[in-house]
Amino acid sequence: MAILQKFTQGISGEWNYRKELVSLLSSKKYNNFTFASAFATESGVDLIEEFLKELGGKIEVFIGVRNGVTTYQAIAKLLTLGAKVYGIDTGSAAKIFHEKTYTASNKEEALILTGSGNLTRGGLVTNIESGTLVKCDLKNENDMEYFQQCLDQLEILKKDYPRNVYEITDVHMAKELLTNGILLDEKKTVPRTVKGTSKPNLATYEVPPMKTFIEKVEGKKAYKSAKKEENYVLAVPNESQNDYNLLNFEEIWRSKELTERDLNIPSNEATNTTGSMLLKKGVYDIDQQTYFYNEAFGDLEWTPGIGKKAHFLYAKAHFDFLIDGVFIKGYDLVVKHDPRTDTKTYFQKQPMTHLLWGNAKPLVAKRHLLDEIMTLYKDKNNSGKFLIKIEAEE
Template sequence: MADKEFILQGFTTRTHADAVRELFDIDSIERVILSVAFVSESGVQQLEAKIAPHIANTTVFAGIRNDITSHQGLAALLALANDLFVVDTGSRQVLFHPKLYFVRGSERARLVIGSANLTLGGLNNNIEAGMLLDFDLLDAADQATVAAIEAELDKLAADYAANVLKVGAVSDIDILLATGRIVDEMAVPPPRPGSSSSSTGGNADAIPRIKLKVNPLRRAIKKADAAKPKSAKAPKQDATVVAAAPAPMPVPKAAGVQYEIVWESKPLTLRDLNIPDGANTNKTGSINLDKGLLPADVDHRHYFREEIFNQLDWSGANAKTTEEAYAKFHLVIKGISYGEFDLRIGHTIGTESKAYKQNNAMTRLSWGPVKTHVGNPDLKDRTLSLYRDLADPTRFVLEID
């Protein structure tokens, strides 16, 4: 009979990432099968070192048409799987949702099954439940169960040929992206607040962030390119003009406004939130836009002024040392929208100052009208994410969570 272990990630220190890695600690691995609803690049990165030696024996089923599975995630899996299938149910009302991780050796097989997807949240950060089962293939009952698991999964591609699609090249993944069935992790919809708040500030949402027993992991943020001028609308055609034959139109990557994430902070401090943390500490009214979680090769001293806010109208607050600009920022805190605000960005000019040579932040965001919303001690140690509108580079989203 199979040995069993219950995993309650988050409320215990046991993570699904650790449990899945342990699946590979058996002799003579002959088969690896992964089946998940959602895939992200950072999720695949948690397991790639364990899967890589067994590429020839690895099969993956991944759900698509769900607004989560990404081009980057599938591309990473393609390099690790001999057989990669995407499951497209043809409807947003029906999801491919089984989550299991299976490894079979010559004498033992192991299975993790439960709620954990192949994402950073599923494998580490979320509260997830699952079971780890260890099968003895010398036991007839265990052997029958393992055979049934493989048989059911192996017939999916033949039984549902129109919906279980083999991915053989990156070009196949490109088509899935162009037809809107997967997402680009660098071009994301804005945060979708569950509700909006009419509060004018203060501690309107006093629910603290739940304290879990697993340290959260953060995905790496990739450098954004300099913004291009705001997209211009095409002029209307005269109704009397005969229209040319329509060209095939690709389905957009995702419905609605598209944003790209351009920066994430390290855990927020009280100073970031404009909260004095000592008798000799003054409120600054702003947050430094520093290195945060940017890649090591990105120079934050230039990044914000030259790449992120380069399409704003800058003026010289003090022409010799500083300049300033204003932009629209939609504020979302803990999944609740507080509306859109005009916020000031300040930038220190020059490369000879002591602060510049010490790699300090040269760009600052003034909290201004949102300081009462962000001045909440409960937001300490959370993350501030900055998103930029892909169509209008003068509009942004600030999300604290």
């Protein structure tokens, strides 16, 4: 009789899709494997690559294509690892193949993992995903029937829709699918559609990021590297029309985890906040004393202050905000820089540039944003315009 176990990825560190798939693939007692996933990306395949490689040609993989997610790089890697790959192509933008079922079997028993986890990094380790593990005794009639249904229904798709369910025979064919727009190219930028829009005076709803358990997996790629996003494209709903504005940005700086001091959150009632954020190295290997003046904000018009502030330089720029996925039209803010090279601060190699929060302070002085990451972008098409993104990094 079948043994069923229900899991949720993220509520504990004990279980996730990656660990379960590794367990399936590395078990020496199974010799047949069939995976079916709506989406696949190279970062997902990378997480189980070494175990797929050991199987050689013992695995069939059914992957949804023409869905705006599955990539050429994922399919090419699966083929290189020896998998027999089928693309499930509905031939329509109105519906997609949305299966997520993974099976391993021998003559006596089978394991079926089914739920919501795709063959992507999010599906295997990062997202909150549901999974049911079914262990079938193939000598039991009901168990055998259930397992056979898992396989037969994929075979029915192949038989009934031969032009839509096709074997991707080699990397050359995968390249053709890429050329025809059926697979995505991970090397190209895909616009990020914002989750919603708001206005500064209305953005008051505070929801902290869920601190779920995410396995720290070292892949071949540095997913959290400090490499700049040279082409960050946002699709922002147009308030006056039923369409989107495409905004094109270049990353110019990224913080470490945000602190009370950064966000101007008082630690107690006696604390007086400064009204500004000191711009430090963050995750970049830069000269924090000169970078922001010479490079990040080098195109701005800097003018000296007045009176006692005459030794400071000031520049004004427009900053919009993307906070936890919500785009908020922002404000003109001031950046302050101290160009002096004979001060104690300078000799101690301390940062010399501040971002004055001004009218934007109520947007950022929120405790739920602590420990999130701030990324600063420059608008590539509009001089003097910037984007501040604040969100948790997984």
